[in-house]
Amino acid sequence: MWQSLHASLQERNFTVVTVAMDEPEAARPWIELAKPTYPCLIDRNHHVAELYNMVNVPQATWIDEHGRIVRPPENAGSSDAFRRMDRTSMQMSPEQIAERNRTKRTYVAAIHDWVLKGPGSEFAYDAATIRARLRLPDDAVARAHAHFRLAQSLLKRGKREEAAINFSAASRLHPDSWTIWRQAAEKDATGLAAGPEFWARVDSLGDRPYHRPIDMKGLRQGDA
């Protein structure tokens, strides 16, 4: 997904680092297929999601040369257009595809702008703006991650039933997390957790987003 961005900007002191919220063997074929030249890390325990309070994929944060966060963790260029696709054919309409592509394009263009202009980019926030926009975890989220960690460890030891109890506890404590829910959910033959339970959970969002709109000109909720 990020290879062309990485390739076009790597001479500009920029790198992509991806983190798979995944089992290594599930992530492996995708990485081998894409053959990326940037670091692709595997995070079976979703430690990065806990550190950065991320709740879905793809999410991303921008980090400058000094290791400072210049954009808070946010949706990394995905749109909610998929929610309106035809669920029999699993096809998106041309309008929905256009919306998806526009979101991605706008987000990637903003990364280019930041890499070329640095702090002068309108997309790199100052400290006060980032702090105001950071989404911080509460106690329930912290407890959810403890249960998730325990569940993944139990799973590794072959204790599936006890793992399931702890996955459920984690999802109950942190209902906003799709990473926790989908990691634990039943996968289909292609490895996707996109069965009826997934769609029911998506539908129960109602007016709330699955991928939160990115706080960026042209992509804010209500922007055309």
Add this chain to the structure above:
Amino acid sequence: MITVLHEQSEIVCANARADGDELWMGAQDLEAATGWSIKPEGLCRGDACLPVPRDRAEDYIKADMLNATAFWRRMQHPITHDAAGELWVLGTSATDRSSALKALEAPDFALPDLAGATRTLSEQRGRKVLLATWASW
């Protein structure tokens, strides 16, 4: 044997025992598993020290064993364990996670790539980084 999971580490403890929801650990094991060590000032890591309440010292320290559960609860960190009491997660509080984020220093981590090599975020210092998540599911 008791295994303690904390941050990214997983430590098998030689000197630890579970008593219901309480995890009692030898000082060496607690330090190896979490980085917290017992000092005259209390339980310390880096500059931070948590004094042991004098009137209830026995709830925290008894016969050279430390009550990890009591210390963890006092610090408002989450703690959970499996049914057998063999696997314990000594988690990190929302307050600590939030403070780290609000400092705007990107929290560092060490994770394996597919070849098994451990990579860190901090090794990218000097470059701009797009840190992005994905998943196969």
